Amino acid sequence: MVNLIHNEKGLLLFMATLFFLSGLGFYQPHPVSAENPETLMPNSNYPLVSDYANILSPDTVNQIRQANEKMASYDDQVQIAVLTVNSTDGQSIADFTNDLTLRSDWHPGSKKYDNGVLIVFAKNGGKNNVRIATGTGMEQYLPDATLHKLLLENQSKLKSSSTSQNDQGILDLFLDVRGGLCG
Template sequence: MIKIKKILLVLFSAITLIFGFQFTSLHAETTNPVPTKEYVVNDYAKVLSNSTKKQIIDKEKEYQKTAAKPQIVVMTINSTNGQSIDDYANDLLQNNRWHFGKKGLDNGLLILFAYNGGKNNVRISTGYGVEDILTDAQSNDILMKNKPLLKSSDTSDVDRGIDNVFQSVSKIISKRYANKSLQQIKKDQAAKKRTNMIVFIILFIVLIGVILIVIKIAKNNNHHNGPGSSGGDSSWLLPFLIGAGSSGNNNTFSGGFDSGGFSDSGGGGDFGGGGSSI
């Protein structure tokens, strides 16, 4: 009897271990999906039509013939597993599997759709190299124009909405890299970085000047009002001024398919926090 109990215990432990491993693997797959062989099309939620997939892959083939090799990856998932779509996308893009766009140019872009129990959340995430041409405000505008389709309970509407979003962002990306050599693109990006640095320095100097003026006014008011008086104290403004100067880029905005043997992978580009979501 004791031996039978031991055998049953071992069997139960083995079954638990096997199913536990499978569950862990499934969970890892949903929170950290493996790219498909097409790489730029990852329709895990079975939303995209064959025509939409073909357009995305055709555009990728076109981009791979250019010097800059930008990449637009479209992904659909069933759930973000309790995370906001912004956090899910950011975590996803930290993984080496999803570093796309050309390394050094960081010109990748992610369009992510998640059913999330009928919420139909969508996010556009931009690589460092395209944040200046596809701003958060522009991304938000694109998503809002297609919101009725993207939020629809009809899969064909959602497919059309994602296709519209893809077409809009690809026009912007194509315009940036059309008929330009790699040398010219790098030169343009370097110039843009210099401009951004100059703007940042100017704003920082202005901020410091404002803070010093506020401090001086506060001291003068305290001096005129006498000890213990708080009538003209402006020091309460300092936290707001400091906070305004240190805030960064905020993302508040906030059937079988035949790919013709095409296979692709990421190019190693890096992403910041740029983008927008609905």
């Protein structure tokens, strides 16, 4: 009986300490912040790469930039944007991406041709959800079946718990999408 009382007091003290520390901001049980698709803005320095989840290496960012600069020299000015976020806050990746694309801020490519592609990667507590959204001008080049195939081909890296594997998976997916357009 004494052990039980001692354990209950210890548990109560532990819980009180956590409650106190969380009130001071020292302990945060959910440190991952969710991005709001209604207010999330593209990176002001380079809008085609917005790495809010801090996954992409400088080399990956540079490769994406260079590929987009090369595509921008073509008449149709295709663009492929990449966005990483920590969390969609319980929203499905499809709904999150749809909410983003309702806003003009997240429409890469030429407005005239509606030929942009948006790759969205959300950590979502280790679930690593990915979606590729295309403008209507891209659907003939990147139909849903092709996008599904590209996601499956890169799934092991995209779903990995390793940030460096995620980085490589996002780059590979970007290059595969680009290959589907320029190939």
